[in-house]
Amino acid sequence: MAAPHRTQQERSSRTRARLLEATVECLVERGYAGTTVAEICQRAGLSRGAQQHHFTTKAELMTRALEHLFTRLADEIVATRLPTGPDRLEKGIDLLWEAYSGTLSTAAVELWVAARTDEELRGHLLPVDRALGHATLEFYRRLVGDGDAAELETVLLLTVNLFRGLALDAMIGGDDGRRAALLAEWKALVLRRRAG
């Protein structure tokens, strides 16, 4: 049987995805400063010319890679692991913790820190970072459904910022068991707050 014919658009979209995955890999392995567009292209099996057809600069490529990773994780959660039932907020916190304990968090922290002293990167990153923040909040609004929207936003923002801090702790080799204990304490605090 002949392989299905791929359109130009399908090929372009696959190439783009391969480039973005290679970008995340490099960023996580080498950090922002240690990553070059040349190495990303080599990993993705693309020439520099073919890459520039998709993204013009390292800063744009990196920002789109973060967005791509976020969207892939969010799609996967919505498609297969959306929590239900009365403890869905608690399960939702676990999902957020999972997202903040892995590649997404490492990539995001690398970019945020690099963006502090890199104006071009900051210009690309800020609107994407805000959009991802809003998407996360919207996800939790739909998940929890009932209750005070401002209250949910406060809990979510405290949780996100705590998890960012814990992600930093993990990045520098802090103790796993201590982080797990802090997560349990935090869930107890949040649930008590909602109950009280």
Next chain:
Amino acid sequence: MAAPHRTQQERSSRTRARLLEATVECLVERGYAGTTVAEICQRAGLSRGAQQHHFTTKAELMTRALEHLFTRLADEIVATRLPTGPDRLEKGIDLLWEAYSGTLSTAAVELWVAARTDEELRGHLLPVDRALGHATLEFYRRLVGDGDAAELETVLLLTVNLFRGLALDAMIGGDDGRRAALLAEWKALVLRRRAG
């Protein structure tokens, strides 16, 4: 009147402090990757040879600069602004927030993130980071005095990790007002937890 005679040791200690201050300045302005030992020496008015008499590598210089900054802030707080009275825990949280909103936090986050992909820096930074963590905990134990030590450690660790996350938010240009509101929420949660 003649200037007081400075011993060799005094001169060396002043040179060391000047070098460490210049290191923090460069780190905050340019980030870890963008900082060179040559520029630090230039700002401190030292030759490379004179610098190498004090510190052998960029990683060592950076780690000692973080330690120096922490010690200076801690000494200043203990000497002039140690909170007293029944609301000393709340005031203590404000002091920690202040420490995590400024230069110390920016310098620490730069080094933590760089250390993830730089083994030499990680080797220098990890023991210093642990020692500073213990010193902070010890400070709060003495400040609060009474109560359950494990409980205080949990509250402090949650607070430190939340503040690390909020420091990242500030680094990428997040909203000041929102961070202030989250700080107020957090203090209310901590104080209710201790009361309840």
